[in-house]
Amino acid sequence: MKLLLIYAHPEPRSLNGALRDFAVAHLTAAGHDVQVSDLYQMRWKAALDPDDAPGYASDKPFNPATESHRVFVAGTQPADIETEQAKLLWADAVIFQFPLWWFSMPAILKGWVDRVYAHGFAYGVGEHSESHWGDRYGEGSMAGKRAMLVVTMGGWESHYSGRGVNGALNDVLFPIQHGVLFYPGFTVMPPFPIYKTSKTDADRFEQICAAYATRLDNLFLDQPLRFRRQNAGDYEIPALTLKPHLAPDRHDLGIHLLGEE
């Protein structure tokens, strides 16, 4: 299969760097084709701005969505954006590996999302009307591809447990897993979290690699997170609220998973 690793850490000689190298070696040995986008090494431009829309006429206000759509359709996007989109279209599965900084992605990775996720590519896809609110949340350009977050954290597993002070990990990651991955159509695998990273000695690294290897070996076999599809009947359209008989009276993020009724 074809695997794309989107990787964001400033130091190759880090736990993250070692895990990236391990994943590439393991996947390659298993016969997969692997591409890596090493955002720091690529000096990825993080801030979406008018330079991302060649031909933008500055006599009118810069609208990110409108301009993104224009250059996407015209085929005049910056080369770095086009290259990343081509990698996404090529891949059967995409792994996003990063340290959790302030409960989200490092800025350089957020800037990859902001810029690569063009209008017409990752959003603004499909019919947009009062009866069909776009091909999104389970449909879209990434449909049929799998995605997984590999996330390192200084905190303990209990801090990210269901009653942990940081918020349950899948809730903290909801804006990414549901909003960045499921939205354009990815099938989202459970995350692979690595906690307490400052306590990683050689033994622990070996354990982490063994667990990671299992996740990689089963990437196309494991059960994904069962997010509800927007257009499969569970949501009212265009209000996009979960129908009242599903998970009735609840309003937590868990209601957006099938099986939570």
Place this chain on the structure above:
Amino acid sequence: MKLLLIYAHPEPRSLNGALRDFAVAHLTAAGHDVQVSDLYQMRWKAALDPDDAPGYASDKPFNPATESHRVFVAGTQPADIETEQAKLLWADAVIFQFPLWWFSMPAILKGWVDRVYAHGFAYGVGEHSESHWGDRYGEGSMAGKRAMLVVTMGGWESHYSGRGVNGALNDVLFPIQHGVLFYPGFTVMPPFPIYKTSKTDADRFEQICAAYATRLDNLFLDQPLRFRRQNAGDYEIPALTLKPHLAPDRHDLGIHLLGEE
């Protein structure tokens, strides 16, 4: 009072630009001192990297937390970071205004957080032991200051309601409101969301400004979000899990608010 506006939008001639100008004029007319950090105009460097740690010896791996701490303590941080930290210390309240891109901040603003929130300044503050897990979540350098998110969105209010497909707004914003604002000690005000931004004509803009003015006028009077303080007895230490008798058997993000039992 002293108000700091952290602002991230690439186009001054936008709804966001107009709201920024409105807020500055309104607050100034009310007698407040106002500073604005206009991140796009400042060409803010988004990616935290070794250049943020002058004197870093590249013969050892770059550890973001360790190096951030070193230069913070030594007073040798880059000038742009020091300047923003000084503004935070100066302010009585901080407003973060941005368009919600992919259910989070634009990368340039995330990069402001990643770089300005130094170790020893916004994290790594206070005793860290098995009995006291830092001055954080309600304590820390920003204690006594208020903060509020002003967020524009293309989507509808119902899409971000308690049962909306995007997730309830306060849950989507939890990594920011709880993880970026409450963590270093801010008192967090309810967000001021602006929905359906593409449908903003002059009448609607006037309504938005009137509502925003009320929020600004009451910034120091309104009730904040009642996040539970980490070190006030509600959490086990060091597991940092909510004690079993509080909001028993629940594991949604709402349990971290007082009054949810």
